[in-house]
Amino acid sequence: MSYDDSNIFAKILRGEIPCHRVYEDADTLAFMDVMPQSPGHLLVIPKTPSRNILDADPATLSKVIPIVQKLANAAKEAFDADGITVTQFNEPAAGQTVYHLHFHIIPRYEGASLKPHTGQMEDHGVLAANAKKVVDALGA
Ligand code: 5GP
Numbered sequence: 627m628s629y630d631d632s633n634i635f636a637k638i639l640r641g642e643i644p645c646h647r648v649y650e651d652a653d654t655l656a657f658m659d660v661m662p663q664s665p666g667h668l669l670v671i672p673k674t675p676s677r678n679i680l681d682a683d684p685a686t687l688s689k690v691i692p693i694v695q696k697l698a699n700a701a702k703e704a705f706d707a708d709g710i711t712v713t714q715f716n717e718p719a720a721g722q723t724v725y726h727l728h729f730h731i732i733p734r735y736e737g738a739s740l741k742p743h744t745g746q747m748e749d750h751g752v753l754a755a756n757a758k759k760v761v762d763a764l765g766a
Contacts, residue, residue, distance in 0.1 A: 627677060627717075627725075628677070629675045629676060629677050629681070629725070629726075630677075630725060631675065633724055633725050633726045634724055634726075635669075635671050635724055635726035635728060636675065636726055638655070638657065639655060639671070639673060639726075645657035645658070646658040646750075646753045646754055646756070646757035647757065648668060648697070648700075648757050648760040648761055648764070649670075649693065649696070649697060649700075649760075649761075649764060651693070652673075653672060653673055653674070653686075653689040653690070653693075654670060654671070654672055654673065654689065654690055654693045655670075655671050655673060656668055656669065656670045656671070656693065656697050656731075656760075657669060657757070658748075658753045658756055658757050658760075659730065660747055660748060660753065661744050661745055661746060661747055661748065662732075662741070662748050662753075662756075663730075663732050663740040663741045663742070663743060663745070664732050664733050664734065664735075664738070664740055664741065665705060665733065665752075665756060666701050666704060666705040666707070666732075666733040666756050666759070666760070667730065667731070667732045667733070668697060668701060668730075668731050668760065669728045669729065669730060669731070670690060670693055670694050670697055670728065670729045670731060671690075671726060671727060671728045671729075672686045672687075672689065672690040672727055674686045675726060676726070676727045677725045677726070677727065678714075678715070678716040678717065678722060678725065678727050679714060679716055679727060680716050680717070682727050686727075690727075690729070694712060694729045694731065696764070697731050697760070697764075698710045698712060698731050700760050700763040700764045701731050701733050701760060701763070702733065703763040703766070704756075704759040704760045704762065704763035705733040705756075705759065707733035707734055707735060708734060708735050708736045709733075709734040709735075710731060710732065710733060710734060711730070711731075711732040711734050711740075712729055712730065712731055712732075713729070713730040713732065714727075714728070714729050714730065721743060723744055
């Protein structure tokens, strides 16, 4: 399957739809997931298009993974999490629903299970407040 630039993350990258942005550099964007599986669930995407990890240029991966690490540490601090789950799905059979490579960063707590993947839409005020927590943790 080839990359289709009508996907929702391509629209976010083009500024056609808004997001609660927490981090951006020349190669990478990170923003809050609108249907969080846990408070503070965020997404890290490379700006270079690929459908998922299967067709990504290794040079793109080498730029995005350090940012995944940076945001994982920021989210752990911002939400006082016990741990962080990083997930990344490839093709529908694996659970992928948006076809622009992305990494999920999900704060975890001892004994707490996750809400469903692509479950309930979060209130935008909550997403904005959580985005600020991540930005503050990055700046600390
Ligand atoms: P996937 O299933 O492809 O791994 O993950 C796609 C993720 O994107 C899901 O967790 C879903 O909640 C999130 N998502 C879907 N539409 C939007 C949107 O318009 N904005 C944001 N910020 N996240 C979205």
